[in-house]
Amino acid sequence: MKQSYSGPVKAVILDWAGTTVDHGSLAPVRVLQEVFAKRGVPISEEEARRDMGVLKIDHIRKILFSETVSARWSKAVGHNPIESDVESLFADFVPLQLECLVKYSNVIDGVAETVGRLRKRGIKIGSTTGYTRPMLEMILNPAAAQGYAPDCAITPDDVGAGRPHPWMIYANAIRMQVEPLEAIVKIGDTPVDIEEGLRAGVWTVGVARTGNMIGLSTEDFAALAPPEEATRLKNARAQLASSGAHEVIDAVADCEAAIDAIEGRIRKGERP
Template sequence: MRKIEALILDWAGTVVDFGSVAPTSIFVKAFKQAFDFDVSIDEARAPMGLGKWDHIKTLSQLPAVSARWQAQFGSAMDDSVVDEIYATFMPMQKAIVAEFSTPIPGVLDCLNWVREQGIKIGSCSGYPREVMEVLVIAATSKGYTPDCWVASDDLAAGSRPGPWMALQNVIELGINDVANCIKFDDSLPGILEGLHAGMWTVGIAVTGNILGLTEDEWHVLAADKQAELREKAHQTLLAGGAHYVVDSLADAIPVIQQIQARIAGNERP
């Protein structure tokens, strides 16, 4: 079979939540509420794409964050502290995630075209299952329903940057060859997930975590500033291994067609 069988899509910053705002803002609030400890939005974005417990752990190990934590508390953060921050994060995230469930402009049109081509739509996320259960219901009410979804805590093997969530989509969708799948993601761990799973990978530059701007914040920027930030995001994702990069999933049809042509020519990722 020499055709695209499925797209495997990330959620926040890729399909919904322009700028991937929901998770980053809650990480900042969770650290503050649990331990009266300050992390910046930029610091909170650094590990984006990982499962949320791993995200908190990785965030705590950033040199600047670790140094501030040790100065404030006299020792390094251990896993019990990560557990407490995660326990604080979870109800806060569930409370607001539905507010960030609106599909990014143009994405549903692209996915309607994808379905017309007979391509299946899988998905996975750095969100754990109890958050995803809220998000999936909210997104369904707004027109987005993938053929399957996998949460970061569903699999014993783990989550990103490993291949397991993407490969679980392959199993659930009945895909014949991982090389007939395209993984779309706005984070570097998500791109690695696709690469490790043997898939074509496409980075999402403008609507995702690397820029971290809401739709309104993006559109008020001057054209030269947009061009500068766009180029930086494209280069970051390409350096992370993405085969292609688009500004938004809404712009992805030409890239999907290019990959289809390469698959038809018997190329593999």
């Protein structure tokens, strides 16, 4: 019989946009809205954010084939959406996203310092994303220049499929030589981040304030009136918790307490 794991967290796997860079996860939303608007089919920010976190071509597919957008597409374009429309939209999306990424590559406050402290605890730092490899390459160097460079950075291109499949997490574990999976924590700002972690059999932590669930830049969030800020945070935390997150935090800078709590649960014999 396999002995239960009772040791410390060995690795943390972080999402990118909305978790470690791009407060509010603005880059993908702005480009998605631009791409659809150019076809005469404007989409709302809510429609652009609904499936955030999946591979971008899958994200476009989900938007296009949603009931409301599909109806608007048929009216504007003259035919019901088909798979070639997805491919065409994605072809438009890629260069615009590449152009936009550096503008929105600022590392979120506290990330670099927190990662430094995690490493002092012997924790390895991995990452997964909904970006393609060329897109991620655009932000790796700017992030490193700001003090954040994960030990491993996996994209859907590297493993054949994106979230919610667990393959990117498995690839992180293999490349960083970390086992068992119960010693890994996945941190991200979308429900599909949480699903990715749960499918992989690792612990999950949702990020409420800096990411897609609120969707505001640092400055816009700071400008909220206190009651509005409290309401938005409460709703974001609730959505991530209902997605199955083992812990919910407001930002990566708050993750050490969540990791301590998870290590306590491990010592009690709990499993993800």
